Amino acid sequence: MSAFVLALVVGALFALGTFLLLRRDLIRVVWGLAIVSQAANVYLLAMGGIELGGFETVPILAGHGEGVPETTDPVVQALVLTAIVIGFGMTAFALVLSYRVYEEHDTLDASELGDRE
Amino acid sequence: MPPELSVVLAVVTAPFAVAGVTPLLIRSLGEKTGYAGAAVAAFCFALLGTQYGSEGTVELAWIPSLEVALRFYVDGWALLFALLASGIGALVFLYSPAYMHGESGLARYYAALLAFMGSIIGIALAADLIAIFLFWELTSLCSFVLIGFHTDDASSQYAARMAMLVTVGGGLFVLVGFLLLAFVAGDIVGPGTSAFDLAAMLDRPDEMQTALREAGLFVPVLGLLAVGAATKSAQVPLHFWLPNAMAAPTPVSAFLHSATMVKVGVYFVGRVRPLFASLEWVVLFATLGLATMTICALLAVAATDIKELLAYSTASHLGLMIAGFGFTSILGAETGVFHLFNHALFKAALFLIAGIIAHETGTRRLDELGGLRHDLPVTAFLTAIVALSMGGIPPFSGFYSKELLFEATVEASHHHDLGPLDWLYPAVAVFGSIFTVLYSLRFLALFFGRQPDSLDHVHRPPVILLVSPAVLAALTAVVSIDPELAVRAIVQAGVDATAVDPGAHEMHVGLPTSYSPAVGMSAVAIGSGVLAYPFYDSIHRSIRSIPRAVPPIGANWWYDAITERLTDDGAWLASRVHNGLLRTYATWTLTATCVLALAGFVATDAAVPPVGFDPASLTGLDVPIAAALVLSLAVVAGLAVVTADSHVAGILTLSILGFMIAIFYILASAPDLALTQLVVETLVLVIFLLVVEEIPEYYEVSLGRVARDAALSVLVGATAFITVLLTTDARPAGESAIARYYTEHAVPEGGGQNIVNVILVDFRSFDTLGELVVIAVAAISILTLIVMRSRGDESSVAIEDAEGGSANESHESHETRGESE
Numbered sequence: 017m018s019a020f021v022l023a024l025v026v027g028a029l030f031a032l033g034t035f036l037l038l039r040r041d042l043i044r045v046v047w048g049l050a051i052v053s054q055a056a057n058v059y060l061l062a063m064g065g066i067e068l069g070g071f072e073t074v075p076i077l078a079g080h081g082e083g084v085p086e087t088t089d090p091v092v093q094a095l096v097l098t099a100i101v102i103g104f105g106m107t108a109f110a111l112v113l114s115y116r117v118y119e120e121h122d123t124l125d126a127s128e129l130g131d132r133e
Numbered sequence: 134m135p136p137e138l139s140v141v142l143a144v145v146t147a148p149f150a151v152a153g154v155t156p157l158l159i160r161s162l163g164e165k166t167g168y169a170g171a172a173v174a175a176f177c178f179a180l181l182g183t184q185y186g187s188e189g190t191v192e193l194a195w196i197p198s199l200e201v202a203l204r205f206y207v208d209g210w211a212l213l214f215a216l217l218a219s220g221i222g223a224l225v226f227l228y229s230p231a232y233m234h235g236e237s238g239l240a241r242y243y244a245a246l247l248a249f250m251g252s253i254i255g256i257a258l259a260a261d262l263i264a265i266f267l268f269w270e271l272t273s274l275c276s277f278v279l280i281g282f283h284t285d286d287a288s289s290q291y292a293a294r295m296a297m298l299v300t301v302g303g304g305l306f307v308l309v310g311f312l313l314l315a316f317v318a319g320d321i322v323g324p325g326t327s328a329f330d331l332a333a334m335l336d337r338p339d340e341m342q343t344a345l346r347e348a349g350l351f352v353p354v355l356g357l358l359a360v361g362a363a364t365k366s367a368q369v370p371l372h373f374w375l376p377n378a379m380a381a382p383t384p385v386s387a388f389l390h391s392a393t394m395v396k397v398g399v400y401f402v403g404r405v406r407p408l409f410a411s412l413e414w415v416v417l418f419a420t421l422g423l424a425t426m427t428i429c430a431l432l433a434v435a436a437t438d439i440k441e442l443l444a445y446s447t448a449s450h451l452g453l454m455i456a457g458f459g460f461t462s463i464l465g466a467e468t469g470v471f472h473l474f475n476h477a478l479f480k481a482a483l484f485l486i487a488g489i490i491a492h493e494t495g496t497r498r499l500d501e502l503g504g505l506r507h508d509l510p511v512t513a514f515l516t517a518i519v520a521l522s523m524g525g526i527p528p529f530s531g532f533y534s535k536e537l538l539f540e541a542t543v544e545a546s547h548h549h550d551l552g553p554l555d556w557l558y559p560a561v562a563v564f565g566s567i568f569t570v571l572y573s574l575r576f577l578a579l580f581f582g583r584q585p586d587s588l589d590h591v592h593r594p595p596v597i598l599l600v601s602p603a604v605l606a607a608l609t610a611v612v613s614i615d616p617e618l619a620v621r622a623i624v625q626a627g628v629d630a631t632a633v634d635p636g637a638h639e640m641h642v643g644l645p646t647s648y649s650p651a652v653g654m655s656a657v658a659i660g661s662g663v664l665a666y667p668f669y670d671s672i673h674r675s676i677r678s679i680p681r682a683v684p685p686i687g688a689n690w691w692y693d694a695i696t697e698r699l700t701d702d703g704a705w706l707a708s709r710v711h712n713g714l715l716r717t718y719a720t721w722t723l724t725a726t727c728v729l730a731l732a733g734f735v736a737t738d739a740a741v742p743p744v745g746f747d748p749a750s751l752t753g754l755d756v757p758i759a760a761a762l763v764l765s766l767a768v769v770a771g772l773a774v775v776t777a778d779s780h781v782a783g784i785l786t787l788s789i790l791g792f793m794i795a796i797f798y799i800l801a802s803a804p805d806l807a808l809t810q811l812v813v814e815t816l817v818l819v820i821f822l823l824v825v826e827e828i829p830e831y832y833e834v835s836l837g838r839v840a841r842d843a844a845l846s847v848l849v850g851a852t853a854f855i856t857v858l859l860t861t862d863a864r865p866a867g868e869s870a871i872a873r874y875y876t877e878h879a880v881p882e883g884g885g886q887n888i889v890n891v892i893l894v895d896f897r898s899f900d901t902l903g904e905l906v907v908i909a910v911a912a913i914s915i916l917t918l919i920v921m922r923s924r925g926d927e928s929s930v931a932i933e934d935a936e937g938g939s940a941n942e943s944h945e946s947h948e949t950r951g952e953s954e
Contacts, residue, residue, distance in 0.1 A: 019857065019858055019861040019862060020858065021756050021760075021761065021764065022764075022857060022861070023853075023854045023855075023857035023858040023861070024854060025764045025765075025767065025768055026853050026854065026857045027850040027851060027853045027854030027857065028768045028771065028850060029767070029768065029771055030846075030849050030850045030852075030853035030854075031846040031847055031849055031850025031851075031853075032768075032771040032772065032774065032775050032846070032850075033771075034719075034723060034842075034845060034846040034849040034850070035775055035842055035843060035846040036774065036775060037716075037719050037723075038716045038719055038720065038838075038842040038845065038846070039842075040716070043780055043783075043825065043828065044783070045715065047774055047783055047784075047787050050787060050791075050817070051771055051774065051787070051790065054790065054791065054794050055853070057794070057806075058794065058797070059853070059856075059857055061798075061801060061803065061806070062857060062861050063860060063861060063864060064872075065861075065864065065866075066801045066802075067801070067802050068757055068760055068800055068801060068802070073802040074802045074803075074804060075802070075803075075876070075887070075888040075889055076804070076886055076887045076888065077876075077879060077880060077886040077887075077888065086867075086868050086876075087802070087876060087888070088801070088802045088803065089868070089869065089872045090872055090875055090876065090888035090889050090892060091869070091871055091872050091875060091892065093803050093805060093806055093889045094889050094892040094893050094897065096803070096806055097805055097806055097809055097889060097893065098893070098900065098901070098904050100806065100809050100810055100813055101809065101813065101904055101908060102904060102907055102908070103813075104813040104816065104817060104908075105907055105908045105911035105912075106911070107817055108816075108817070108820055108911060108915060109911045109914055109915055111820060111821065111824055112820075112824065112915045112918050112919060113918060114824075115824045115827065115828065115918075115919075116918045116919070118827075118828055124828065126714065126715045126716065127714055127716070130712070130713040130714035130715065
C-alpha cells in the first residue's frame, strides 16, 4: 500500500503527540506519550512492508511440512508486539506517577512542578 | 642482547600492583609505607639494571584485532629515562615519610606516587603508539591527584585542574598526531608489523619522513606532537601550569620536576627526533626551546617563593633540552640527553632542599630567608654543589651540557640555512644563560648573608631528610669531577638512540683547554651574570612590574580568562536547556533530533528522489477504502484528543485512536498485534478513567505558547513524514533473509504455525523474558507508588487492584499466545 498515506498518518500522529507532550497538564503529556508510541509502532510495521490482505499474507502457516508461503514480515510484527506491551507498561507507569505527583503536590501543572525544584 | 619480556613487564607493572595494595600497606606500616615505596622503586631500578646494554623490542598481545600490543622497546635512551624515574623515585619515597609526617591521606599519596612512577617507566619503555598515549594520559591523571593532594585548599584545586586541563588537552593533540602517524606508517613498516609500532618506524626514519611529506602530513603531525610535548614539558606559552603545580607537596614537586612528568615531553621529542629531523624541526623546536629557556629564566628571577623560582628554572632548563634536541647535529642530541641527566640529578636535589628549608623555617618566601648556613651547614654544602651546577658554573655538571648547547647553536648554521636565526640562536642562548646564573646565585644566597630576625627557630633537619639530597648531590659531584664517567655509563647510549645518524660519533666532554666560540659564550654568560648579581633586586622588581602593567602578557591571564568565560557560558547554557521544566527538555531534545535527522538526509542526498521515481505512486490512490477510512479516523481521533477540553473526552478519543490502530493491524495482516492492541487499549482506558476520577480538571491556561508548540509539532511531524517516506522507499523489495529464516524454521524448530508467536516465545524468548521483566518492574513500581504512602485512601486501593490485575493479565496474554501454537 502507498507509503505516502502511511507517512502522512505517522507524521500527523507524531505532530499531534508532540503538541500534547508540550502541554503543562501532566495527564495530557501522558496522552502525548501514548500517541507517539502508537505512531512509532505503525512506522515500525511499515518498515516491514505492509500487505493488505487476508488469509494468504497473515504470518500463520496453514499446515505442517508443506511449501512455506511468503507472508508479511513476521519479525517486525514480533518487534511491534513487544513494543505495544512495553508501551502499555510505560503509559500505565507514567499515569500513576502523575497521579502520585498530584497527591503529593496538589497540582498537575508541569511548569509549577518544575519551579519547585 | 635483546631485553627480556618478563623483566620489562615486571618493571612496568610492579608500581601499579603495589599502588593497588597501598591502603593495606598503610594499615600495617602506617607512615613507613614510604620505605616500601622506596623498595619498589629500588626493585624496578635493579631490574632495569639487569637490562643494561640490551636493545630490542618485546611485546605482549593486547588487542590483536587492531594490532595494538603492549610493546616495549629497550635501548639506551629508554633505559636512561626509566632508570632516572625509578632511581629518583626511590630517593623521593625515602624522603617522603619524614616530610609527610602527620599528614592525612597518605594512602592516596603513596598510591598516586607509585602509579605515577609506573606510568613514567611505561612511557620510557613503551614502543606502541597506543600504549604510549595510555601511559601519557596516566601521568596526567596521577599528577592531577598529586598536585591536588591538599584537597581542601583552593589554590591546590586550582593548580591541579590547570595541570590536568593543559596536559590532558595536550595529550589529545598527541593522540591525533599518533593516529595520523600510524595512518602513514601502515604502508612503510609493511605487512606483519603493526602500524602503531614506533620502534619499526624508527628503523626507517627516512622512508617515514618521505611518506609523511608525500601525504602532506609532515607539518601537521610535527605540530600536533609538538603541542603535546610542549604542554607536558611546560614550554612557552603553555608553561604556566608548572609554577602553579608547586601547590603539590615538595617530594612530589621534586619528582615531577626532575625525572618524571615534565621530562616526558623532552623524552618524547628525543625519541621521535630521528623521524622528523629537518629544517622545520630545527626552526620549531630550537625556537620554542630557546624562547622558553629565556622567558622562564626571566620569570625565575622575578619569583618571590623558593619553589616558584625552582619551578620556573625547571621550565627554563626544559627549554634548554628541547632546544638541544631541536638542533639536528650530534651536538644537539648530546645536549638534550646529557642535560636531561644532569638536570634530573640537581633539580631533584634542589627541590628536596627547598622542602627542608620550608620544613625547618616555616616559610618559602625569598625575602624572609637568608644566612641559613649557620643552622643548616650540611644543606648549605649540598646546595652549593647543585645550585652551581644549575647555574652552569664550571666545573659543575650543568656547565658541560650547557657548553654543548652553545656549540650546537653555533654549529646550527653548518647544517641548515637559517638566515638571521643563525646568529639569533647563540645570542638568545647566552642572554637566557645570564639569568640562569642570576637565579642560581640567588638560591645559593639563601644560605649566606645576614639571617633575618624573623628566623630565630631554625631546626636541624632529621638525617633521613638529608639522605636523598645528599645522594643526588654526591652524584652531581661525581659527574662534575668526571663527566666522561657518566657519558660512558649511560649518556652515550642515550645519544646513540636519539642521534639523527647513529653510531657516527663518540661523545667527549670536559673542561675546555683552548678557546672556542662556546667557551667565549660561557664566559660572557657567567661573567655578565656575576656582574649583574648586585643589581638582582632591581632586575627582580622591573621584571615583576611588566605583567602587572600589561596583564595579558602572562599566559596565566589567558587561562583564567578562558576558563572563567567557559564556566560562565556553561552556566548560562545550562539555565537555558536544563531549567527543570519538562517542556524545555522536550523542546531541545525533539528539535535536536529533527535537525540532526534532516541534516543527515541532506548530507547524504537521501532527500533527492531516486532515478525512475514515479510521482504518480505518491497519489495514494492504491489505498483500499477500508484502510483509508480507519487511518483517517485515527488521525481525527488524535485531533480530538488534542482539542479535548475535558480529561474524560480526551481519554475516550485516545481510546478511539487506539482501537482504530488495532483495526489497522487487522487490515495489515497482523492479527496478533491487533489482539494485543485491543487488550492493551481496553486496559489503558480503564486505568485512565480510574485515575482521572481522582483528579480535578485542569485547563491549559497560557495560550501564548501554542503557536510555538504547534511549530515544533509540525517540525517533528514533517521529520517523521520524510523519514517514513525515505526509509520505506529504501527498503529492498521482497522478503528479508531473516524473515525467511523464521518462516521456514517456525514449524521444524519451533513447532508452531503462528510465526510471530514462535519468534516471541521460542527464537527470541530471552527478549520476551526481558519484556516481561519490564512489565513486572512497572507493576511493582506502580504498586509502590500507590500503596507505600502514609496517606493512602480507598480509591488508591482500587487502583492498586486494577494495576495488579492488569499486569497479571498482560502476562497471561503472553501465555495464551504461547499456548495457542
